[in-house]
Amino acid sequence: MDAAAREAQSGLEWRVTVPEGASVTVEYEAGLAGRAWAWLVSGVAMLGAKVSGFARKVWKIGADDPRRAVHGLKVGLALTLVCVFYYTRPLYDGVGGAAMWAIMTVVVIFEYTVGGSMYKGFNRAVATASAGLLGLGVNWAASKSGDKLEPFITSGSLFLLAAAATFSRFIPTVKARFDYGVTIFILTYSLVAVSGYREDELLALAQQRLVTVAIGIFICLAVCVLVWPVWAGQELHLLTVRNMEKLADSIEGCVHDYFAADAEEEEEKRDPKASKSEGYKCVLNSKASEDSQRNLARWEPAHGKFGFRHPYGQYPKLGAAMRHCAYCVETLHSCVGAEVQAPEHVKRLLGDVCTRLAAQCARVLKEASRSVAALTVSRELDLAVAEMGTAVHELQGDLRDLPFSLAREPGEASLIDAMPLFTMASLLAEISARIEAIVEAVDTMASAAGFKQVDDDDEKKGDAELKMKVHPLNESDSDEPPQNNRSKPSEQA
Numbered sequence: 149m150d151a152a153a154r155e156a157q158s159g160l161e162w163r164v165t166v167p168e169g170a171s172v173t174v175e176y177e178a179g180l181a182g183r184a185w186a187w188l189v190s191g192v193a194m195l196g197a198k199v200s201g202f203a204r205k206v207w208k209i210g211a212d213d214p215r216r217a218v219h220g221l222k223v224g225l226a227l228t229l230v231c232v233f234y235y236t237r238p239l240y241d242g243v244g245g246a247a248m249w250a251i252m253t254v255v256v257i258f259e260y261t262v263g264g265s266m267y268k269g270f271n272r273a274v275a276t277a278s279a280g281l282l283g284l285g286v287n288w289a290a291s292k293s294g295d296k297l298e299p300f301i302t303s304g305s306l307f308l309l310a311a312a313a314t315f316s317r318f319i320p321t322v323k324a325r326f327d328y329g330v331t332i333f334i335l336t337y338s339l340v341a342v343s344g345y346r347e348d349e350l351l352a353l354a355q356q357r358l359v360t361v362a363i364g365i366f367i368c369l370a371v372c373v374l375v376w377p378v379w380a381g382q383e384l385h386l387l388t389v390r391n392m393e394k395l396a397d398s399i400e401g402c403v404h405d406y407f408a409a410d411a412e413e414e415e416e417k418r419d420p421k422a423s424k425s426e427g428y429k430c431v432l433n434s435k436a437s438e439d440s441q442r443n444l445a446r447w448e449p450a451h452g453k454f455g456f457r458h459p460y461g462q463y464p465k466l467g468a469a470m471r472h473c474a475y476c477v478e479t480l481h482s483c484v485g486a487e488v489q490a491p492e493h494v495k496r497l498l499g500d501v502c503t504r505l506a507a508q509c510a511r512v513l514k515e516a517s518r519s520v521a522a523l524t525v526s527r528e529l530d531l532a533v534a535e536m537g538t539a540v541h542e543l544q545g546d547l548r549d550l551p552f553s554l555a556r557e558p559g560e561a562s563l564i565d566a567m568p569l570f571t572m573a574s575l576l577a578e579i580s581a582r583i584e585a586i587v588e589a590v591d592t593m594a595s596a597a598g599f600k601q602v603d604d605d606d607e608k609k610g611d612a613e614l615k616m617k618v619h620p621l622n623e624s625d626s627d628e629p630p631q632n633n634r635s636k637p638s639e640q641a
Contacts (some may be wrong), residue, residue, distance in 0.1 A: 162475035253364025263444030271329030283340030292365030381445035396513035401425030
């Protein structure tokens, strides 16, 4: 009772019984200051982790393509050169306060590629000049009509021209080539029309703005062309070459994955070759980039192997042929993960011939890719196409003999079990037919661009040089026949 009385007087007590040799740590609840300090430390740690993750992403973007970092330095250099007009008194007195227009010009027209900068520079120059002259003419006519009619003529012309120019942006040709110029035309004419009604020396103001815009365009193009230029035409060319290589790897990878044994399935999924089977997705998603690069390449001067009359218009046609083939490859890829599969002993009946056909398809695409990359006529492409046709005939023959092969199998296999295999083999035959369309598009490009016939050593050297460059649209009116027409595999057979 004495122990119970003492316990009641001292308050509630917790007793913990632990095994012999064990230890117990008693943690006390932190106070308000402790909780605030813990919250502050956790917040700083979380902020540091986010900043570190963002820094890693930024570093990866610059490391993947150093030209992006160089582009930022080029923009800074161009703006620094333009600012000389503010820092130098004689130059500032020559252009006056309108030097700000040169800075605005550099900011709005400097693009990543030379074609993009030239496209915006040309549009801005023409739009500024035409809108300025038209605005001066309308203001002169309005000033001669009297004080009462002048505001109506100025505002009426602004309404009509702005409405017509905005509507013209829906015209496909104007939208593709002069959309930016139309926007600048509306802006410039509006500024001239509004300022002309209150400004007495409108001609001098327009002259200053036109001169400063020309200075900004000149500095922008000079820096963009002379300092590590990025050509839209070359980017389009390399994109087409890479897409052909990815399409070839996808075909070979899909067939390899389809005929992989179940015991090796998990290992093949971890194999780098398995990831290449999805390269066709890059081909399917490249249309917007191809169209954009083609439109910008039209504005570029001759550079490297790309002359003034280089047929940039052929690249979208070649890309369309590759996408037509990539849709079939996508269906082939879906057969790999389909729930209904043919038995393994049935797959082995067509495994060798399908693998050979996939290898021949990949060989044709890679040979065509090398031909386009080096801008030369490949001597091996004809032979590769012929061997692909031979592999197709072998596959068709094995498909006809498949029912008899199934009958000789010891297991109970029927044609119903082999239906997924028939689907896969039919897709391979269709892919080979669509690859022939890609080869025809390459032939058309070779004829329009005048691909050269070179020795094998020179061709390999040119291909190696182009790959080193990869590391980090003017259409031809020529109706000349191709220099080296290729016959289809069916005709050669």
